[in-house]
Amino acid sequence: MGNQKVKWTSEEEEALKAGVVKHGTGKWKNILRDPQFAPYLTNRSNIDLKDKWRNMSISYGQCSREKSKAPRVKTISSDALSTPTSQNISSVLIAEDYAVDELSRSPQDVRNAPGYNAMIFEALSSIKDSNGSNLGAIVGFIEQKHEVPPNFRRLLSSKLRRLVLQGKLEKVQNCYKIKDAALGTKTPMPKQKDIRLRPVQNSGLVISGETAEDAAMTAAYKIAEAENKSFVASEAVKEAERVLQMAEDADSVLLLAKDIYEKCSRGQSVVIA
DNA sequence: GTAGGGCTACCA
DNA sequence: TGGTAGCCCTAC
Structure with a gap:
């Protein structure tokens, strides 16, 4: 300013x-x-x-x-x-x-993060502390469920402030909680059970009890979450493959050492290239 | 003196 | 709206 x-x-x-x-x-x-x-x-x-x-x-x-x-x-x-x-x-x-x-x-790679608003609402509604949740608690909750960038705490802090300014969250001392007025209106906590698709004539599907905006947000959230999980899973597979490779390498070295030891113990000379 | 968190201008 | 970066404040 x-x-x-x-x-x-x-x-x-x-x-x-x-x-x-x-x-x-x-x-x-x-x-x-x-x-x-x-x-x-x-x-x-x-x-x-x-x-x-x-x-x-x-x-x-x-x-x-x-x-x-x-x-x-x-x-x-x-x-x-x-x-x-x-x-x-x-x-x-x-x-x-x-x-x-x-x-x-x-920069696009960096910006394709899942919707932080949805994560925040998910965390606040899950923690369910009547006094609200502080930044650390929210970060901790989200980190448990999502892959987050190293500067996530700073990002989240900015995001929380913005939501407070928008009147969607309430800040009491250092704790944030969902404003009552925000509950059940826009930016809801996406819950799968709340999304009910029903077929209608000519237009495929509509969502009962939700606006198209709500549905879009929920869908985006779910997609982001699925992509996150998929990514984490693929990274885990890669890590497992790396560990396996390391174990195989270690075995090879062990066998080689054993071979050298046996030859030496028999008085044979060993040449290492 | 330093680390960490918060605030805010600015950019895409 | 999401993200970055510079500045400020406070605790240690």
């Missing part, structure tokens, strides 16, 4: 990245004091550096499907980076390669 936002220049970003490589994450003051980077960061505070690094990290780890297995810049410990070695720096470079890979994804 009126506060001018100053975009980070590429020079500033490069200086920040290099500063993190040299000093480690969380050493924002040190980076600012470093004469190597200070000239590029004169307009930035240590808080700015922290926020920018957070945003960069979130952007790099954006795709939820990779979050459990791919290296993320944010996961590099500050201890490891505080004493920069070639190995540490290479970790950063690997992370940056990953970042480039992530950034090359279409």
